[in-house]
Amino acid sequence: MLIFIGAPVFYLELTLGQFTSSGPLAVWKVNPLLRGIGYASLATNCFLALYYNVLIAYCFYYLVASFQMIVPWSTCGNWWNTALCTDQATLANLSRTDLALMKNMTSSPSEEYFYRRVLQISSGVDNVDGIVTHLVVALAVAWLICFLALSKGVQSLGKIAYFTALFPYVMLTVLIIRGATLSGAIEGVKFYMGTVNLTVLKSPSVWKEACTQVFYALSCCSGGLIAMASFNDFNNNVYRDTISICLVTWFTSIFGGFAIFTVLGHMATKMGVGV
Numbered sequence: 170m171l172i173f174i175g176a177p178v179f180y181l182e183l184t185l186g187q188f189t190s191s192g193p194l195a196v197w198k199v200n201p202l203l204r205g206i207g208y209a210s211l212a213t214n215c216f217l218a219l220y221y222n223v224l225i226a227y228c229f230y231y232l233v234a235s236f237q238m239i240v241p242w243s244t245c246g247n248w249w250n251t252a253l254c255t256d257q258a259t260l261a262n263l264s265r266t267d268l269a270l271m272k273n274m275t276s277s278p279s280e281e282y283f284y285r286r287v288l289q290i291s292s293g294v295d296n297v298d299g300i301v302t303h304l305v306v307a308l309a310v311a312w313l314i315c316f317l318a319l320s321k322g323v324q325s326l327g328k329i330a331y332f333t334a335l336f337p338y339v340m341l342t343v344l345i346i347r348g349a350t351l352s353g354a355i356e357g358v359k360f361y362m363g364t365v366n367l368t369v370l371k372s373p374s375v376w377k378e379a380c381t382q383v384f385y386a387l388s389c390c391s392g393g394l395i396a397m398a399s400f401n402d403f404n405n406n407v408y409r410d411t412i413s414i415c416l417v418t419w420f421t422s423i424f425g426g427f428a429i430f431t432v433l434g435h436m437a438t439k440m441g442v443g444v
Contacts, residue, residue: 358430
């Protein structure tokens with residue numbers, strides 16, 4: 170999907186933005202019938218920003234909460250925990266049979282921390298509780314950072330891009346090193362790299378999910394590529410940019426998979442289940 174759909178669309182958007190030096194709305198003046206594409210991209214970005222920043226707010230809250238000797242989502246006994254909460258120390262002393270029996274009768278401290286402490290989730294949509302103050306503050310910080318990053322246009326965004334482009338690789342490397350030291354990490358890596366099931370390629374849903382992932386990873390059809398490319402020099406090598414960015418995106422996806430599956434292998438080993 171990256172080769173046959175992602176890269177061509179990515180190249181097309183960069184070319185449009187660079188050739189016309191216009192944003193995602195003005196670029197479609199070349200054909201007024203297609204102007205709706207620009208407005209659709211703008212509307213899509215508005216909806217994405219609404220829930221993406223909520224996810225970033227969760228990350229900010231966890232970042233602040235992690236500056237403790239014992240992270241609060243690792244233990245039971247807190248005011249938000251229920252009687253079903255079972256921590257890793259208890260699970261480690263159980264046999265595989267007991268683990269299988271208790272799998273659907275217990276909940277992890279991390280799960281309860283997220284739902285009952287971070288979200289403070291209610292019993293249902295018919296029971297609307299008050300505003301969760303700490304999430305409002307975290308969301309406000311997320312939007313403030315977006316404002317500051319874009320306050321001076323492409324000049325400020327370009328400087329921040331050095332941090333936002335390099336810092337994730339530093340963190341992924343740290344997570345992979347940490348994950349590799351955990352028990353059962355190799356099982357996760359074996360599942361990630363050694364499990365091949367070609368029969369799933371017959372399912373249309375697999376291709377749909379792959380296409381969705383490629384578009385999200387490359388930010389295709391969101392208008393951002395056209396907007397950023399509009400600041401390029403007219404003779405900039407767009408083909409080179411497309412190839413290099415697609416290769417980096419592919420590598421990042423593979424690299425990030427190791428960070429995830431080393432931890433999944435550890436969790437599966439602790440819980441006595443398969444990855």
